[in-house]
Amino acid sequence: MSTLLLSQKDIRGLLSMSAVIAAVEQxxxxxxxxxxxxxxxxxxxxxxxxxxxxxASVAGAAGMKWVCAYPGNPAKGLPNVMATLVYSDPATGYxxxxxxxxxxxxxxxxxxxxxxxxxxxxxxxxxxGLIGAGQQAFTQLLAHAELFRLKKVTVxxxxxxxxxxxxxxxxxxxxxxxxxxxxxxxDIVCTLTPARxxxxxxxxxxxxxxxxxxxxxxxxKQELELAILAEAMVVVDDMEQxxxxxxxxxxxxxxxxxxxxIHAVLxxxxxxxxxxxxxxxxxxxxxxxGLAIEDIAVARMLFExxxxxxxxxxxxFMDGEVYGAVTRNLGSIP
Numbered sequence: 001m002s003t004l005l006l007s008q009k010d011i012r013g014l015l016s017m018s019a020v021i022a023a024v025e026q027x028x029x030x031x032x033x034x035x036x037x038x039x040x041x042x043x044x045x046x047x048x049x050x051x052x053x054x055x056a057s058v059a060g061a062a063g064m065k066w067v068c069a070y071p072g073n074p075a076k077g078l079p080n081v082m083a084t085l086v087y088s089d090p091a092t093g094y095x096x097x098x099x100x101x102x103x104x105x106x107x108x109x110x111x112x113x114x115x116x117x118x119x120x121x122x123x124x125x126x127x128x129g130l131i132g133a134g135q136q137a138f139t140q141l142l143a144h145a146e147l148f149r150l151k152k153v154t155v156x157x158x159x160x161x162x163x164x165x166x167x168x169x170x171x172x173x174x175x176x177x178x179x180x181x182x183x184x185x186x187d188i189v190c191t192l193t194p195a196r197x198x199x200x201x202x203x204x205x206x207x208x209x210x211x212x213x214x215x216x217x218x219x220x221k222q223e224l225e226l227a228i229l230a231e232a233m234v235v236v237d238d239m240e241q242x243x244x245x246x247x248x249x250x251x252x253x254x255x256x257x258x259x260x261x262i263h264a265v266l267x268x269x270x271x272x273x274x275x276x277x278x279x280x281x282x283x284x285x286x287x288x289x290g291l292a293i294e295d296i297a298v299a300r301m302l303f304e305x306x307x308x309x310x311x312x313x314x315x316x317f318m319d320g321e322v323y324g325a326v327t328r329n330l331g332s333i334p
Contacts, residue, residue: 002314002323004303006099010312014302015103017142021111025270027058027297028115028237032267035059036293040240043218048072050218056292061300062090065101065292069218071194081105087299095317097303101295104302108294110139112237112266113190113212114147116286119269119276120235121188121210126151129183131199131223132192133157133166136214140190141166145173154178154186180204191215191223202227207281213247214288222250224285226257232283233263241289248287 006014030036036058044051049070056063067083074080083101088094117125128144130137133155141153153175155163163177183189184204191200193215202225205211211232215223224247236242243252243259251257264274266286277284306312314323 001094002316003095004097004306005313005315006097006306008100008102011100011103014305015107017146019301020107020298021114021143021146023297023301024108024111024294025115027293028267029270030058031293032271032273038293054292056296057090058293058297061296063087063296063299065295085295085299087303104295104298106135106139108298109136109290110143112294113140113214113288114143116212116266117188117210118147120284120286122208122280125187127186128153129186129189130155131180131183133162136192137166138169141170154183156180156183193223195223196220198225199223201225205283210284212286212288216247217289218245219249223247226251229257232285234285235264235266236262236287237266237289237291239265242287246287246289
């Protein structure tokens with residue numbers, strides 16, 4: 001019995017944003033219909049950063065992502081966020097694959113926000129604003145370009161070099177540098193920062209805009225001015241995670257916003273259990289915290305794709321034997 005080993009290079013060769021979007025949307029629907037299971041994130045703080053354990057099972061697949069956030073890593077030549085995913089056979093518990101999950105995380109987060117935009121933004125939305133130009137900006141743009149005909153993308157970051165890198169990465173898309181106010185004036189706005197104070201002001205936001213609040217993924221983080229939440233229809237990816245560490249966590253902890261003000265969980269809208277956008281001029285907000293069901297759904301897609309093509313290394317954890325890259329279909333892996 002073998003366990004497939006997929007490096008970051010392997011994952012990048014297997015990833016397709018259109019396939020990730022489909023996998024994420026189905027996982028959110030399955031979760032809303034009771035066909036997926038997901039305990040909530042477990043946080044482990046250290047002196048230099050934190051770890052998060054994220055287990056889930058979806059439609060015949062099970063696994064856990066182990067992800068860390070270490071802000072001081074770039075100074076050491078390492079990414080500030082690193083992740084590894086163990087993908088297991090739910091019938092036996094055997095580890096079918098161990099895979100790098102850095103790009104899985106980035107792609108599924110971009111895909112989830114784009115799916116939220118699909119259900120909450122105006123269908124004719126054609127401008128995108130990105131506040132923050134890190135890796136997540138790349139996948140947000142990539143995912144939204146799959147679902148919307150983007151005529152203009154405006155990007156702001158405190159690091160001009162990051163904006164220029166994003167512009168160079170998308171020569172086929174009209175991407176330009178701009179101020180936070182210019183980015184906030186778009187039909188769809190994505191906030192992608194680690195901020196603990198609002199970076200998006202209500203007066204900058206246009207009537208009918210949809211906002212994907214992505215950066216707040218832990219207690220104390222906040223990107224949106226309270227006035228935006230007070231006026232908007234707010235949708236979350238998961239109620240408990242959002243309250244504990246999503247965009248709404250700070251105003252709820254301060255008594256400035258209540259759980260009752262949350263309109264719906266995104267999966268319920270996808271499954272048709274709750275309505276989406278109510279009026280053309282309404283402002284909508286999606287509070288994205290990142291769900292393990294999304295990671296496992298994407299891992300399943302990647303595992304099946306790798307199994308179909310072959311050519312990847314594997315290891316037998318029982319006896320320690322490592323198998324070189326093979327060109328045949330990996331049919332021996334259960």
